[in-house]
Amino acid sequence: MNVLKQNHPVDEKLPLNQMFLYGLQHVLAMYAGAVAVPLILANALGLEKDQLIYLINADLFTCGLATLIQTLGLWNMGIKLPIIQGVTFAAVTPMILIGKEHGLTGIYGSVMVAGIIVYFVSPYFSRLIRFFPPVVTGSIITIIGVSLLPVAVRWAGGGSPGAKDFGNLHFLGLAFLVLVLVIFFYRYFTGFLSNIAVLLGLAAGTLIAIPFGLVNFSGISNAAWVGITTPFAFGLPVFDLPSILAMTVVMLVVMTETTGDFIAVGEIVDKPIKQDMLTRGLKADGFSTLLGGLLNAFPYSAYAQNVGLVGLTRVRSRYVVAAAGIILVVLGLFPKAAAIVASIPAPVLGGAGIAMFGMVMASGIKTLSKVGFDDNHNLMVVAISIAVGLIPLAVPNIYQQFPSSLQIIFNSGITVGSVTAIVLNGLLNKRA
Numbered sequence: 001m002n003v004l005k006q007n008h009p010v011d012e013k014l015p016l017n018q019m020f021l022y023g024l025q026h027v028l029a030m031y032a033g034a035v036a037v038p039l040i041l042a043n044a045l046g047l048e049k050d051q052l053i054y055l056i057n058a059d060l061f062t063c064g065l066a067t068l069i070q071t072l073g074l075w076n077m078g079i080k081l082p083i084i085q086g087v088t089f090a091a092v093t094p095m096i097l098i099g100k101e102h103g104l105t106g107i108y109g110s111v112m113v114a115g116i117i118v119y120f121v122s123p124y125f126s127r128l129i130r131f132f133p134p135v136v137t138g139s140i141i142t143i144i145g146v147s148l149l150p151v152a153v154r155w156a157g158g159g160s161p162g163a164k165d166f167g168n169l170h171f172l173g174l175a176f177l178v179l180v181l182v183i184f185f186y187r188y189f190t191g192f193l194s195n196i197a198v199l200l201g202l203a204a205g206t207l208i209a210i211p212f213g214l215v216n217f218s219g220i221s222n223a224a225w226v227g228i229t230t231p232f233a234f235g236l237p238v239f240d241l242p243s244i245l246a247m248t249v250v251m252l253v254v255m256t257e258t259t260g261d262f263i264a265v266g267e268i269v270d271k272p273i274k275q276d277m278l279t280r281g282l283k284a285d286g287f288s289t290l291l292g293g294l295l296n297a298f299p300y301s302a303y304a305q306n307v308g309l310v311g312l313t314r315v316r317s318r319y320v321v322a323a324a325g326i327i328l329v330v331l332g333l334f335p336k337a338a339a340i341v342a343s344i345p346a347p348v349l350g351g352a353g354i355a356m357f358g359m360v361m362a363s364g365i366k367t368l369s370k371v372g373f374d375d376n377h378n379l380m381v382v383a384i385s386i387a388v389g390l391i392p393l394a395v396p397n398i399y400q401q402f403p404s405s406l407q408i409i410f411n412s413g414i415t416v417g418s419v420t421a422i423v424l425n426g427l428l429n430k431r432a
Contacts, residue, residue, distance in 0.1 A: 009316040010081060010269050018192060022315050023323030025199035026084055030305050031341050032349055034063055037087045037298060044096045057227040059087055061332025062297035066288035067325030071318040079281030081265050082310050082321040085288055086303035090412055091250045098243045108293040109237035110247035115289030118251050122282035125255055129275050132263060135378045136421040138367035140260040143389035143417040144304050145361025152357050156350025171347040178205035178351025195313045198352050205348035214345045223335040233296045250408055254301045257414045258285055261302035267367055269316040308356035311363050377428035384424055389417020
């Protein structure tokens with residue numbers, strides 16, 4: 001008797017209109033983070049405004065290509081899960097230091113080589129997957145969720161804690177209202193409308209903010225209609241060995257974080273991550289980072305911001321995130337379209353972000369709920385790994401006396417928490 005094999009929900013192809021709206025929801029959720037890195041880098045290096053605009057366009061365009069590779073697969077790359085790719089914040093400080101010494105071309109040279117190294121190291125790094133039992137993965141996913149919450153809180157307060165109006169009651173009130181709307185849409189709408197609760201909350205919040213003067217549309221009129229990204233627009237790459245080493249260390253740290261993100265998504269969509277899947281996913285990271293150096297962009301990795309959105313919407317199709325990749329490519333080619341997305345106020349993003357990032361944390365707790373805590377040392381593994389992972393979150397400058405190379409590692413709570421969980425589980429739960 002032949003039994004037809006049903007496709008996993010990850011491989012489900014939805015109607016085009018639904019895929020577009022679900023994909024747009026993912027883009028709106030990650031857009032602020034995607035453009036933050038070029039903004040920070042341009043300000044630190046004193047770049048001109050037209051150079052900043054070019055960097056943003058190149059970043060969005062490459063984000064889209066990287067997301068398509070990760071979700072759809074290309075050759076031996078791509079984990080084929082609903083993973084959106086974005087520029088990693090871990091590389092910001094090294095890029096600034098490299099840029100001040102060797103300019104943008106020095107950044108791109110180190111990014112390209114680091115991407116190549118990640119690609120070839122991936123098959124060996126992926127062997128670590130056997131050190132990720134549920135007690136470790138649950139701890140890591142929880143750390144990811146808690147570590148993301150300050151991002152949403154900063155958005156809710158207005159974006160920049162250093163601003164005079166940060167924490168303004170109007171900002172906080174708007175963020176709270178958006179959060180309430182997202183919960184309302186999620187609870188009382190059904191089917192497709194419930195699944196786009198975040199998108200509806202963002203749209204409603206932006207409309208409500210307009211009469212209060214919290215939405216700035218000036219960027220739309222000032223933006224160009226078309227912007228084409230060409231390889232080596234700022235000149236041929238410069239390959240400086242210390243810069244390459246620094247960027248490679250960053251990418252090895254990022255590989256650990258990315259592994260945690262992959263595992264988190266795998267848990268949410270009910271598709272456990274195997275070694276071969278992890279290899280393809282990390283290879284896609286390496287190739288996309290190489291692509292970033294070629295296209296005047298940055299290192300790329302899985303975006304944890306969108307992990308919570310997958311859990312919140314219950315939409316597990318990788319083709320939805322592929323649609324987000326197409327939207328990002330379009331935004332990179334048409335700056336006016338990108339400017340429309342950029343006009344969403346930070347407090348609106350904050351309200352939605354609290355729901356999304358909280359969902360990541362809840363997914364970690366759900367995983368831990370399946371772990372046995374009797375006759376083993378799992379409780380200690382969870383306690384110490386989460387505590388260590390949250391140290392840089394509780395006191396951000398605690399490691400400021402460390403050498404800069406070590407700060408890259410220790411300032412990433414996700415990385416240090418992940419390593420702690422793996423090591424403690426190996427030591428405390430080692431079978432005699």
